[in-house]
Amino acid sequence: MAGKVTHKWAFKLGMRAGAYSWKSSAKAIDRLKSASTEIRAVARTDPTAAAEGVIALAQRIWPAFEHIDTSSGALGNAVRRTLEDLLPVLIEAPADEKTRTKWLEQLREAIEDDGVDYLAPLADRFGQIAAYPALMNLHADCDLDMMRGAWADHERFSHVTTGTLTLSCLLEAGRYDELMALLALKKTSLWFDMKFGAEAQLRQGREDQALAFAEALLKDDGRQWGHHEIARFCEDILVRQGREDEAYRRFGLPTASGNTYLAMWRDLVKRYPDLDARMILVDLIESHGSKGKWFAAAKTARCLDLALDCAAHSDAAPATLIRAARDFAIKEPAFAAQIGLHAIAHLLAGRGYEPSPLDIDEAVTHVMDASARVGQRGPMLRELQRLAANTATDVIMSTRLKSLIADIEKGDG
Structure with a gap:
């Protein structure tokens, strides 16, 4: 039986409604990190209180972040990662049915009010959060008739805010036939809904059907939303069946x-x-x-x-090659010298991000040092002379290389 939770959450102060302005994405991300750290720390000694903290955070995300510019995707990704990290805290908390009833009501309301699907990770796992079969069925039935009506109407688009949590509850309650029948009503087959159908097939031991169900989505004319996730789902099934090479070739390499x-x-x-x-x-x-x-x-x-x-x-980056020539000059000098030569050739051809004559200086230094270690200083100097004699796209780099060669020749003389 869960006891009364009295923990006072420090993160609540920074998660007030309207607390963040248009350009506050970075500040909001820092606040999420602080909240997650606080909740996970509490979870070590009081998992039920920590679960209450997850609920409190979820309730505050949309009201607090409503006015932030999300066009970069950074904040949305941070919210998703935070909630995914905290989901085990919520799912595994030793809470009784009465406590979970309250949590689910609070989460359902937060999901309904969520303006940009920040809480999608919680909706995806709502059935697991429910934990008790009675609660799974209660929330599965709550909007089921409305969803059937909305999804059967192919003339108009009707979004059901609680659709994902309903599918999750149907899945966790083992109501697979109802789940598949509901998905069959949809005009469009998108992975964020259809993944529940694919998982339902797996849970019934129908691996081949699950594979065909998911793979069919990859054959759409357009690139299916969630293409990467679908491919990974298919890959996992093939690996489970001992078809590792097929999994690697068909799905592993592309993803x-x-x-x-x-x-x-x-x-x-x-x-x-x-x-x-x-x-x-x-x-x-x-x-x-x-x-x-x-x-x-x-x-x-x-x-x-x-x-x-x-x-x-x-398309090799000269700067990357120069660093490698430096790093390998002692342990693999022959390799380092050749890598440095390629870097010089790329710089002469005008390649690289914001190249500088100093890059040529560094590359030549590493090439000559490495070649000296393998007794190839003379041949390497001749190779540099050959490069300098060829027509170069970057005149500044070419001029600098010729000057460096002259200095080396003078020194050797």
């Missing part, structure tokens, strides 16, 4: 994700630890293109031959 090309490679290596890391990298380059941008991944994978191939491509 490799990350903020950088290196992160994409690491993502796939982590998801498929039994596959050869070099093979994964080669496959990524072939399927995603932009070979030069995969240099950092190839270098990190210790595929130095492949890294050299990447470095030679026009």
